[in-house]
Amino acid sequence: MRFKTATSPHILRETGVGQVMRRVLYAMAPGIAALAWFFGWGVLVNLTLATVVALVAETLMLAARGKPLALHLGDCSAVVTAWLLAAALPSLAPWWLTALGVAFAIVVAKHLYGGLGYNPFNPAMVGYVVLLISFPREMSTWPIPHGVGQAHVLGLPETLEIVFGGAGRLVVDGLTGATPLDVLRTQLGLGLTVTEIRNSPVFGIVSGSGWEWxxxxxxxxxxxxxxxxxxxxxxxxxxxxxxxxxxxxxxxxxxxxxxxxxxxxxxxxxxxxxxxxxxxxxxxxxxxxxxxxxxxxxxxxxxxxxxxxxxxxxxxxxxxxxxxxxxxxxxxxxxxxxxxxxx
Known part of the structure; x- marks a missing residue:
């Protein structure tokens, strides 16, 4: 019996780096939407700023290394790094914190090791750890989630004023609070039990209010x-x-x-x-x-x-x-x- 065979290659559909990276961005959208709802406009401001800085840093490094810009910018890997880092940063983080972390991730953690495919460490996490060790106060100033206590919901103009330096530090401190993991760690150190700590309003059904969504x-x-x-x-x-x-x-x-x-x-x-x-x-x-x-x-x-x-x-x-x-x-x-x- 003679069987009908197709010629090689036997590939059902084309899947490139750019397509995979764009799917990652699509998949992050529900979580980012929830973060924006509970923690305000700052999440989207961070996302936009991080994307711009990542594309600029990527362009400069590609030009310095003599690599084709259109090919490498089109794979969206720099944008994915920017989004991963931006989603992990406090929504009221100062603009320079976001810019510094993204630039370090792209320039040092990615391109100084040879670019995409050669970096031994996750670039977004390298940038995050550098910021966490260098600026612990700024990295711990998460706003109180929407719906918890008397949380004040900031509009876009107020958020931009805080992020880009128009508001004082005391204003930011008055809008922020400890994260559920911070509360758990601190209160356990004071001798309280988990049951007592879970009565705090920062906790929701399973974990932290807003965070679980x-x-x-x-x-x-x-x-x-x-x-x-x-x-x-x-x-x-x-x-x-x-x-x-x-x-x-x-x-x-x-x-x-x-x-x-x-x-x-x-x-x-x-x-x-x-x-x-x-x-x-x-x-x-x-x-x-x-x-x-x-x-x-x-x-x-x-x-x-x-x-x-x-x-x-x-x-x-x-x-x-x-x-x-x-x-x-x-x-x-x-x-x-x-x-x-x-x-």
Missing amino acids: AALGFLAGGLWLVYIRAADWRIPAGMLGGLAAIATVFYLVDPQRYAPPWFHVWSGAAIFGAFFIATDPVTASTTPRGRLIYGAGIGVLVYVIRAFGGYPDGVAFAVLLMNIAAPTIDLYTQPRVFGARGR
């Missing part, structure tokens, strides 16, 4: 990326599974000292990091088993930093530490080669 938006976008196979399910499953597993162990040991696992999964940047940061195809593990190990390692490190480290959240540090381990993980988790001798 943003996490839900990023979860929806992340699941869509997994569904269309723009992201591998193993890394987010490993990260959230590892975080939940170690949180469950400590919660069972002392539920009044350690928060429940569902709080840790829905708090901070856990879901955002699992689907949009840890899944970076350049800096993450590439083997099937390696991706599970890589994700689980990030999840465990996030919990260790939150519970015992010096920062209330730890996604950025955990991702960078596992970026270092990714090549070794890949080396020892290579899949079996069928047909080789003895297999």
